[in-house]
Amino acid sequence: MGKDVIVACDFKSAEETFAFLDRFCDRKPFVKIGMELFYAEGPAIVRAIKARGHKVFLDLKLHDIPHTVKQAMAVLSRLDVDIVNLHAAGTGAMMRAAIEGLTRDDGTRPLLIAVTQLTSTDQRAMEDDLMIHAPIDEVVMHYALTAKNAGLDGVVCSPREAGAVHACCGERFLTVTPGVRFSNGDVGDQRRVMTPMEARRIGSDYIVVGRPITAAPDPVAAYERCVREFVS
Numbered sequence: 306m307g308k309d310v311i312v313a314c315d316f317k318s319a320e321e322t323f324a325f326l327d328r329f330c331d332r333k334p335f336v337k338i339g340m341e342l343f344y345a346e347g348p349a350i351v352r353a354i355k356a357r358g359h360k361v362f363l364d365l366k367l368h369d370i371p372h373t374v375k376q377a378m379a380v381l382s383r384l385d386v387d388i389v390n391l392h393a394a395g396t397g398a399m400m401r402a403a404i405e406g407l408t409r410d411d412g413t414r415p416l417l418i419a420v421t422q423l424t425s426t427d428q429r430a431m432e433d434d435l436m437i438h439a440p441i442d443e444v445v446m447h448y449a450l451t452a453k454n455a456g457l458d459g460v461v462c463s464p465r466e467a468g469a470v471h472a473c474c475g476e477r478f479l480t481v482t483p484g485v486r487f488s489n490g491d492v493g494d495q496r497r498v499m500t501p502m503e504a505r506r507i508g509s510d511y512i513v514v515g516r517p518i519t520a521a522p523d524p525v526a527a528y529e530r531c532v533r534e535f536v537s
């Protein structure tokens with residue numbers, strides 16, 4: 306897969322999601338389905354969006370014992386999603402089990418990426434709550450390398466970390482980066498943001514964009530602008 310813009314469909318219902326996607330007519334953006342929509346609508350929403358011709362990144366961030374994650378990943382693989390994810394904090398054993406579960410009889414599988422440290426976690430929370438005392442940048446790189454060694458395809462990270470992740474794990478290791486805003490846009494609750502053009506320059510493989518597209522007066526025009534700045 307090449308560089309692409311993934312639209313975070315953070316909607317409450319299938320109805321809202323389809324009303325949004327209908328605006329794109331024949332364009333079929335890559336869609337991210339997160340916990341809110343998946344827990345509201347279940348696997349049917351994934352099947353319906355796939356049936357409309359979209360690629361799907363199912364962002365459920367699994368984290369459990371290896372056996373449970375393996376079995377859950379086998380179910381998600383049958384949904385024919387294109388990208389799924391988990392928490393690298395679940396350890397290399399959990400990540401290897403996830404790959405086993407995802408791999409179909411014919412050897413194919415969805416791409417599997419890892420969350421390193423959530424972008425909502427800062428140095429202080431990591432030290433106080435998780436008792437991890439290394440610098441957060443080092444922790445992120447260590448988790449990325451553990452994910453790579455377990456056979457994963459990439460990580461979700463801040464666009465600011467994308468260059469360092471590639472330097473540490475290789476250019477082919479995917480960086481999927483949320484926290485993207487237009488240069489004249491509202492930052493909202495995201496802290497460390499980059500424009501699509503900056504994310505492209507620093508080497509992100511996929512940008513995940515939610516509100517700058519979903520809350521725009523003209524979402525299709527906002528999507529086209531992202532594609533123009535990031536891909537072409």
Ligand code: C5P
Pocket residue numbers: 313315339423424425461462483484485495513514515516517
């Ligand atoms: O609306 P916005 O562009 O901020 O949406 C970003 C999307 O990426 C949301 O679905 C959010 O949950 C997700 N995300 C994030 N930061 C992470 C991981 C996922 O913003 N570290």
